[in-house]
Amino acid sequence: MAGPAAPAVRSPLLGYALFAAAIAVVWGIEAYAIPWTDPYFTGIVIRIGMSLLAVMGLALVLGFTGQFSLGHAGFMAVGAYGTAMVVIHTGIHPMVGVFLGGLAAAFAGLLVGLPTLRLTGDYLAVVTLGFNGIILVFIQNTPFLGGAAGLTGLPVVTNFGWTFTWVLLGALFIRNLLNSSHGRVFAAVRDNEIALRSLGVDTTRAKVIAFVVGAFWAGVAGGLLSLYRASIFPSQFQFERSIDILAMVVLGGTGSLSGPLIAAAALTALPELLRPIADYRMIIYSLLLIVTMIVRPQGLLGGKELIDLFRRRPAAPKASGGKAA
């Protein structure tokens, strides 16, 4: 039985209006609620926002397109140092600096992705892992970038309002991309590359697009981080951070955007709220991953979105739905 066919294309006006309203709410909270909120708590919320940005990019690359990238923190580092350089050396608005930092990360993504994504198999995992390491070694040995001691004296601009403005922009960007012809192609890359090529679709190009977009939003997360506590250090972008982000995507569910975002919020907040166990973070993540793989290999919301859970009829798979990678 066919359900009533959903309209093929909806007018984007309602979406734009909702988006504008959400931005207004964010800045309303910034103006009227944040001043009365415990700065410690606000700090956790801002940190969650940065995790959301980093995770949504990897959800696109790994969760929807099925490409195993292990160096997401490397792109955050490019965004963070790119932003810092722009802000230190020019008089430009710091948020323009964050955008440029994102572009720098996207460019790094292009350089890493172009040669690697032609190949199928585990090359991407190995190369991105190496990229993460090389970026850190480069920063540590470049006095201009502050070396291992880090960069200090950066302006503090990242607040709740800016962070969640970027989060909303990123979520809208990635959601709309996934619900377009590109999103269908990403899911098809994950399901069957050979069949997709037989339809005349350039799969390398599709993978590079997903990868570069993912790197851009990781770069934005890094840029916001650099303007958060007046300083950045290479140690903030180590391989462990890449694994954190990976864990959030896998736990949240491949083929889902809301699942990884929920996991990102939970896994960023938990260590803060449970200070005593913070030292065991890696062990807890590892255990969580193992248990998930056994009990619920598709992750929290694998192939679904949060909103699907509130629909009475099971949602038909859409471009963004589907099996685990």
Added chain:
Amino acid sequence: MSLLELKKTGIRFGGLRAVCDLDLALPQGALHGLIGPNGAGKTTVFNLITGIYAPTEGDILFQGTSIVGAGPTRIAAAGIGRTFQNIRLFAGLSVLDNVKVAFHRHLHATLFESVLRAPRYLQDEARADADARQLLDTFGLLPMAELGADSLPYGLRRRLEIARALATKPKLLLLDEPAAGMNPSEAEELMHLIRWVRETFGVTILLIEHHMAVVMGICERITVLDHGARIAEGTPAEIRKDPVVIEAYLGADVHQETA
């Protein structure tokens, strides 16, 4: 001029000559069969034509120009569509989206127009949606448009794969054992479908099939492969009588089977 021409085409996998010295010419509008025992090299011929493998010997011409080395994406874009012996649908996509993906190459909106839901994106989507639904309708698949492709019964999956290949508007369609796993009445229905596809879409068809009733029933000419080499080519009547083919492949019971 032939639409497709293989000239002394061959490929080696290590010591194995999976296809050797193969000559094949398909005129525009042909419905040509490719048969032979298991492991004869039939699927490998498709993989050579579609660029999944590059031939180690010989040449392949499509519309008079060599497509050797062009790669699967460009060869598909040039007008060669195919289905796969082991069905390759996009399991995570709906039936409708499986077909819509095939229109991706023809859409005009840029990445940013898509993200911003610009008018050009909306036009693209509306057109892809209408075209895909129309195609599904002609294949009797419209009632299942919103279902997951992996929830279709086997026979309909084969149909969907043919519909998806046709969405790229190919000039040449390669079908790899479309009747595999079908019972005689389903195979009979498929035969009519293939004929109908050729007439409706004006495609030239190269068909691999083990169901002799299907191949003999609809193909004008048939090429027989054994151990990678062509052992016979001719009309179904000629092939059925050919002692070499009977020896290598058809066996004695062919008349019974095609009766």
